[in-house]
Amino acid sequence: MRLIDARSGLEVLDRHDCLRLLALKEYGVGRLAVVDGLHPIILPVNYALDGDNVVFRTAAGTKLDLAVHRANVAFEVDHVDDELRSGWSVLIKGRAERVTNAHELARFDVRPQLPWAAGDRPNWVVIRPESITGRRLVSDDRFRW
């Protein structure tokens, strides 16, 4: 059953669809939002999945590395096709934390698919989702978010 949000005109995606789309863009770029003082900030990061969790690397001591530790974050992945006037967006709300568990670290460090996350980004961060929601532009809608 396709659910349409009456106010926005966007199709509501269920959790299963959201996870499928996140997997589709794995190793690509998602956008992370953290609250830095009174302001949210958004930073692009290359991400991978570990079950339903999102993982990425940070360089020690950077703003990103400091900001995400035990923080409430949002993580968004989307796909926009201007030509086809189609697109989708998946939003995770969750809690980020630096990975210190040796088993998790061992599992992440062998991932060959994140070669660009070189040795100077030694910290792994995991986002454990509290909610995963998504919206898709309905194909016969006019293009708009």
Place this chain on the structure above:
Amino acid sequence: MRLIDARSGLEVLDRHDCLRLLALKEYGVGRLAVVDGLHPIILPVNYALDGDNVVFRTAAGTKLDLAVHRANVAFEVDHVDDELRSGWSVLIKGRAERVTNAHELARFDVRPQLPWAAGDRPNWVVIRPESITGRRLVSDDRFRW
């Protein structure tokens, strides 16, 4: 002079470059972060520029419409090319407010370039930047954010 951030390896863009890139993607999609309770959220919106300000439409009564009113927000526009391993990201930190000034409304409502923002999104929101910063992936760097 090209400035490289030593920790991230990313090129630091000046305000002029950032504004040029924002203009390049005008009428496309940017990502807005607002703080909703204790959590940041990220939502894609089609945007236009009004001088250095970012403007977009919202549907009355939606979560987005309520969240942005007089709020500290972040707005991010980026371009990622997986093939060329290149990309850039521009981040605005500022304050959003619903536009009520008649002169501003008159100026925005005639914009033909936002046709998909139809009549059921009657509210204009403006983001007045407090800072505009940007980063570019250096071409000879390995691809990573």
